[in-house]
Amino acid sequence: MSGRVYLGDSIVVSDQLMDGETPVDLTGAEVVLILLAEGGDTITGPATVDNAPEGRVSYSGGIATTAGIFNGRWQVTKSGVVTSYPAPVLRIINPECEWATPADVAAIVGPSSDTDAVYAAIDAAQALLSAHFCQPVECPVPAAIRWATSVIAGHIITRPDPNGAQPVVAETIGDYSYRYAPPTETQVADLIREVRSMVWPWLCGWAKSSGTIASPRVWPDGADVLPCGDWALPLYQPDAEGLMRS
Numbered sequence: 180m181s182g183r184v185y186l187g188d189s190i191v192v193s194d195q196l197m198d199g200e201t202p203v204d205l206t207g208a209e210v211v212l213i214l215l216a217e218g219g220d221t222i223t224g225p226a227t228v229d230n231a232p233e234g235r236v237s238y239s240g241g242i243a244t245t246a247g248i249f250n251g252r253w254q255v256t257k258s259g260v261v262t263s264y265p266a267p268v269l270r271i272i273n274p275e276c277e278w279a280t281p282a283d284v285a286a287i288v289g290p291s292s293d294t295d296a297v298y299a300a301i302d303a304a305q306a307l308l309s310a311h312f313c314q315p316v317e318c319p320v321p322a323a324i325r326w327a328t329s330v331i332a333g334h335i336i337t338r339p340d341p342n343g344a345q346p347v348v349a350e351t352i353g354d355y356s357y358r359y360a361p362p363t364e365t366q367v368a369d370l371i372r373e374v375r376s377m378v379w380p381w382l383c384g385w386a387k388s389s390g391t392i393a394s395p396r397v398w399p400d401g402a403d404v405l406p407c408g409d410w411a412l413p414l415y416q417p418d419a420e421g422l423m424r425s
Contacts, residue, residue, distance in 0.1 A: 183270045183298065184243050190222065190271075193229070193237040196253055196264045202234035203264065207257060212238040214251035214269055222249055222269070246273040276318040278305045279328040288333040296336055304331035312381040323377040330374060 182192055192212060196203040205228045214222040226238040236253060248270050252263040281297045291297050305328055309316070316324055375382070 182267050183272060185272050185274055186243055186246060188243050190240045190243050190269070191237070192240075192267055192269060193235070194253065194267055196234040196236060196255070198264075202232070203255065204232055205234055205236065205255065205257070206231040209256045210236050211254045211256075212236075212240075212251065212266060213254055214249035214266060216245070216247035216249045218247060220245045220247055220249070222251075226253065243271045246271050246276065273318065276316075276320055278308075278316075278320055279325050279332060283325055283329040284332045284336070287329050288337050291336060297332065300332035300335040301328060303335055304328045307331060308378060312378070314381040316381065324381070327374050327377040330377075 184190060196205065208228065208231070210226040210228060212222070212224060212226045222240060224238060224240050226236045229235045229237050248268065250268055251266045253266050255262045255264065279301045281291070281294055281301075284297050284301065285291065308324070308328060308331070
């Protein structure tokens with residue numbers, strides 16, 4: 180289970196601890212929630228055991244003051260033995276820095292009854308776009324980036340069932356497009372132009388003389404020749420050909 184709160188909201192996390200398919204018996208146990216963000220920020224504190232035999236716990240830790248994605252664990256101490264279990268991902272959001280909202284996506288593809296799926300699609304769209312960006316995204320997030328994120332998220336949540344008759348194809352905006360089903364060549368080209376036209380100031384490798392956007396997906400090895408510089412280097416890894424690929 181994942182959670183999203185905004186700056187200034189109360190932090191409340193609940194979960195059921197499982198050992199495989201069996202609930203963890205928390206009778207007589209002490210439980211602490213430990214959440215860490217990539218930047219080093221920490222949320223930690225004692226949790227409440229709401230239902231010991233069913234392994235249900237909760238945490239209420241005050242007000243969200245730092246934006247970020249926090250991953251962590253429930254640390255259980257029982258009979259002197261310490262055991263850790265995965266905790267929900269907690270996303271603390273600065274509303275000015277949100278790349279898209281379910282309302283933005285609904286404006287493109289209509290409302291969805293599965294809000295979690297929409298948020299997951301937004302996260303995927305943001306990850307895809309940011310992997311192609313060589314300029315930091317400022318806050319408030321520009322309307323062009325919000326719209327591009329929403330367009331991609333809309334394609335994700337309206338894709339055909341991957342278990343159905345149509346094959347699933349995942350490609351990239353940098354070289355082709357981002358799609359989950361085989362659209363026509365015209366649809367692919369339209370998506371490329373639409374997204375690139377919105378986010379080109381942030382993309383890697385665009386030619387100033389012609390305005391043509393080169394692929395940001397592959398660069399020669401070495402940070403010194405990356406057009407993006409160190410800002411994008413962590414997103415790329417050398418492959419067997421000695422090229423840097425995201």
